[in-house]
Amino acid sequence: MKKIITISREFGSGGRTIGKHLAEELGVPCYDSEIIEKVAIESGFAEEYVQEKGEHTHPSLLYSLFTNRTIYTGPTNEDKIWIIQCKVIKELAEKGPCVIVGRCADYILRNRDDVMKVFIYGDVEARAKRIVEVYGEKDDAPVKRIKDKDKRRAAYYQHYTDMNWGASRNYHVCLDSSFIGIDECVKILKDIALNAD
């Protein structure tokens, strides 16, 4: 069995729910908000700040030019959070079998050979419906909110990993949850995890 399962997911795809149920099925812990909490404690930043900066990259070059911030002034708060996040995720993986949702864990644990990397995504319309129904999102434009969030996650992933978020070759399994269904995704992932060498 693969001991560590990382789940990258598009916003609204149900990736977090899949991770939680999969961990229950396998009898292992699922780390999600725990990572934010630990990073907040170790960094001294507030949880909300860590949550938000975990999806932001540096200011764009354009911004830098306008504000004359082209000279390197040391690591940004995002960089500091990234470094602590890497440490926290590596420590959690060391503790034993688990499921880790988000936070570029697939990349952070790339040198381990006991990791199964999963990407969960879905049709934009289905995800918009889901965030309104399941999370009670009040936003008038859920599709726009989803696209913005995907864009930020992709940019963050690209910035820190230099890889393309959602490119199938970065993962062992990619599942469209809006096509397959949440429960079936859990079942498939459980089978693969138990069968993989």
Place this chain on the structure above:
Amino acid sequence: MKKIITISREFGSGGRTIGKHLAEELGVPCYDSEIIEKVAIESGFAEEYVQEKGEHTHPSLLYSLFTNRTIYTGPTNEDKIWIIQCKVIKELAEKGPCVIVGRCADYILRNRDDVMKVFIYGDVEARAKRIVEVYGEKDDAPVKRIKDKDKRRAAYYQHYTDMNWGASRNYHVCLDSSFIGIDECVKILKDIALNAD
């Protein structure tokens, strides 16, 4: 059940074998070389030529500039093959449930709502081992051959579909066969196909 299953695959990933076994399990035909044969008959080109041109795009811009072929001179042979290939694949899909391997069938059938789109890929080293073992490839540099072939398939797909080959969002399921195993891939795809609405 989804009636039509399209399988895009990296060279040496076992995608063709998976398609064949999946079709047997589902009791439906698997179209692979039949498509080449039909396109050859309808176009008048030789099968080998159709096979080869099904992975080639037009000459590059650089080539066009050097040879003064910048003026549009009508459809190329590749374009003619593409048009017939679209027709053949649409006709096969109309005949009933089936598995179709390669030839951009996922894109060609994009307007149907009974299609399940699959991408099979794998670790380069594992694929190199496979083409030597299973297909008896004599090439001294199987890794280079695999990379060249992937590159050509990607360029062909991009040219005719304007989409990114292997981007997970273009498919419903993406499986790393070198991680999951051929038989387990067949099992997973069968389950999804039978369960999908």
